Amino acid sequence: MFDNLSERLERSFKILKGEGKITEINVAETLKDVRKALLDADVNYKVAKTFTDTVKEKALGQNVLSAVKPSQLMVKIVHDELTQLMGGETAEINIESRPAVILMSGLQGSGKTTFSGKLARMLKSKKNRKPLLVACDVYRPAAVEQLRVLAEQIEVPMYSEPDSKSPVEIAQNAIKEAKAKGYDLVIVDTAGRLAIDEQMMNEIAAIKAAINPDEILFVVDSMTGQDAVNTAKEFNERLDFNGVVLTKLDGDTRGGAALSIRSVVNKPIKFVGTGEKLDAIDQFHPARMADRILGMGDIVSLVERAQEQYDEEEAKRLQKKIAKNQFDFNDFLSQIAQIKKMGNLKELASMIPGVGKAIKDIDIDDNAFKSIEAIIFSMTPLERSNPEILNGSRRTRIANGSGTTIQEVNRLLKQFEQTRKMMKMVTSSKMGKMMPKMK
Incomplete structure (x- = not known):
């Protein structure tokens, strides 16, 4: 989403990096690049010109604090003006009538x-x-x-x-x-x-x-x-x-x-x-x-999506199992299902600040969990509930049944065990003690 524009704007702000202060010359150079980026993004010419004129006026009128670099200030001003350009406030839909x-x-x-x-x-x-x-x-x-x-x-x-x-x-x-x-x-x-x-x-x-x-x-x-x-x-x-x-x-x-x-x-x-x-x-x-x-990502929207899938009773049940080190592959499947309900995986990852740029050229398929699910579904109910019984012969059978390799099965089991230990540590740490106690 907006990958080309994001990349061009980032390049524009680099013009101000290393500058000690904002001047009419370096602002003009930066905003010339910003305007070109907007026009290349198919933004209306009058809109792009008005936008950069407003940013220039506000940037030159700012007293730059010593703790704030000129490039950081410019990003802040551009952010605020982009917000205004797209409407400023969130617009609600009018559905008060019945019907x-x-x-x-x-x-x-x-x-x-x-x-x-x-x-x-x-x-x-x-x-x-x-x-x-x-x-x-x-x-x-x-x-x-x-x-x-x-x-x-x-x-x-x-x-x-x-x-x-x-x-x-x-x-x-x-x-x-x-x-x-x-x-x-x-x-x-x-x-x-x-x-x-x-x-x-x-x-x-x-x-x-x-x-x-x-x-x-x-x-x-x-x-x-x-x-x-x-x-x-x-x-x-x-x-x-x-x-x-x-x-x-x-x-x-x-x-x-x-x-x-x-x-x-x-x-x-x-x-x-x-x-x-x-x-x-x-x-x-x-x-x-x-x-x-x-x-900058969109962590608020990411949290909102997670909250939509949040089940309080399920969370309490899961916390009890983690505390007793009883987290198993059935729980693992349940967590995967909740993540998948939140939407496209690459879009979700791009909402985390700093991650969007890092994964721009990486293809994250919505079927990224497919092989993991295939391995877990190839386990018997007993094996899912008791991962510790998965010996060599069972792992071979699971690999054959899921159409994967023994290496992939071993990798999943290792990752699962690491996840299990980490969850156990968090639950038993101070963070875990601060959570509401489950009766």
């Missing part, structure tokens, strides 16, 4: 239908809402079926009608259905086109007028850069939408759309799609995104 109605808009191929499913899943689990997905795309082949499949996967009802009905009627009838059956959230998926046309705009404007949605979200593929910004501008002029959703942000190495769209349409980015899985959706936090662009 709350969300209208999805965007071009064909932007990921609108998939995002509708992701949003329904997120609001169902995090906000305890009862969503109803509505299929108003009566033109694209299999659009209704795609939404139906998504609805089944997230266990949410879907409303659709025969193709003969107009999208306006379908949307109106869906809201009546929601009120009658107690659904408190209606997400209306509309038709997209390959390019903006008058018919599409008139239709979605008619749906808006008919259902008066609480929230209109414009969904756009972030990888289309300035095209995304231009499309957003045209949609906003007709719909006056409430917020932007950037999809495919995980594949966007430049970042032009994320950095330009707020300034051009004056509407906040509310959500981002970070992968194909149905849980690959995040609320957009400008300050955290600025952290990631500048290579």
